[in-house]
Amino acid sequence: MSNRRSFIKGSVAGVVLAGLAPSVSVMAVTGHDNGATSGRKPKLRFAIASDGHYGQPGTDYKKDHENIVRWLNEAHAKSPLNFVIINGDLVHDRPDLLAVVKKEHYDHLRVPFYAIPGNHDHADAAIWKSVFGYEDNFSFEKNDIGFVLANTSDTAGKYLCPNNDFLKQELDKFKELKAVFVVLHIPPHFWVPESPFVECPDTIKLLHSYPNVKAVFHGHDHSLDAVFYTNKLPHFFDAHIGGNWGTSYRGYRIVEVDDENKISTYQVNASAHPLLNETKF
Template sequence: MMNRREFFRGISAAIVIQAAGRIATAATRKDFQRKTVFRFAIGSDWHYGEPGTQYEQFYHDLEKAFRTYEKENPCSFFVLNGDVIHNDPAFMTPASTLFKQIHPRVFATRGNHDHVTAEAWQQAWGHPLNHDVVMGNNVILLGDTADIEGNYLSPDVAWFREKLEQHKKAANIFIVIHITPVKWTKHGIDAQEFQTLIKQYPNIRAVFNGHDHQEDSVKYLDEKIPFLWDGHVGGSWGVDYHGFRVVELKDDGSLLSFVMNPYQKQGELTFKRAKANK
């Protein structure tokens, strides 16, 4: 009998995260036809400057694919979820300058290959390493999960606790962090304090990870909080394509998500909101 993990790995259709404590289901035509009230895109792991790779061409390929998609499906912003560059801090300014051309509103998180200081990050991206963005009744929490030497870190629990409390009445919270904070993957970590914290907030709709280039799937924390990956937009390893993930909030409160590969949809699922813990 196929288990849940195998089932999700085999899906090549979208994700619907709906509002009633049910796990993701394969998206239907009806899910796609629902009105979208909020949409954004997310990619990760560009590795600008990695020797032996066409890192600038990777951006231009991504930009072309994203503009093709966004022409008929406007996005509120694009997030680059970590490993913007490949180790050398000198790459950060040219990388951020180029990537900001993809959309009028761009955010980024620091990954383990982004060996830059907090000050250099602020200068390059215009926002701090830990950063919250409010768009209507939706909140995006972008968290740092590495240090300047590339060591893997748990998300900053104190900062996340403060922001989750501050935004506990928001309809939807989306968390964006580079390092996987659950030991599901070879390069993930077991950030138990962070796991315990986020399980207390039922308005967290999804957590987005980068780092694990070979992952473009969804996994669940306590069968309630979906964690989603998007493969990679650059670098020399991982899934056999460069793509990005799209997330759509529908007018019934459900989320629809899929990966663009990079011109075709795959992994289309619908997510329902998890019930609060008793």
């Protein structure tokens, strides 16, 4: 697994790409997050991370989770976060550990957090609500920005398209907002060979039909930390928190929205190892 698509380096460190999509820019940061990119306090700032795989045999999963909580708390201390989103695979095939990872790790975040299931969580609406207090498909609004989070798996770990009826219902609810973000653990489109994704043309068509859907965030593929597109809609990845394969570093993504609803996002190489795109000559 660690060699899967080894030709994909995933990182875009040190590169700023403006105009990738309407009002969205993207970059990457090596080392710890140093705060807002614009120098001004954004109206909304959040972090998104995925794939902790708590309980995976042969991995130092407790240390991985101690690290991510510490890194996110440090980022919050430097430039306040409104909240954190954990985008799936919180545990590794052990839904009984969901309450453990929440209590022993994520509850120690100094900001609110939201979580959505991945295929390794083996969770349905009842399991998710019993641990987190909300179901596996939910939405919320913060500072006039809408968030729609949908499950893309089941208790057997099957890769699924999201519930499009739910997506439409929530996107309709937020249709007057200037910006909406969608969070799906498993991506609904194949961009690269041997992708562990699903092809969901109806989902893509639905997302494209709402101009205020500005970005979609995915986990699942630990080797990806950059951006792909369906038409002009950006789909962002954030590497991984834990597990035994993927990028050689652990990290997370920061998203900022300013008062004019311009969006910036950057990937943080939180473990700062290795250096990204290092060249010697």
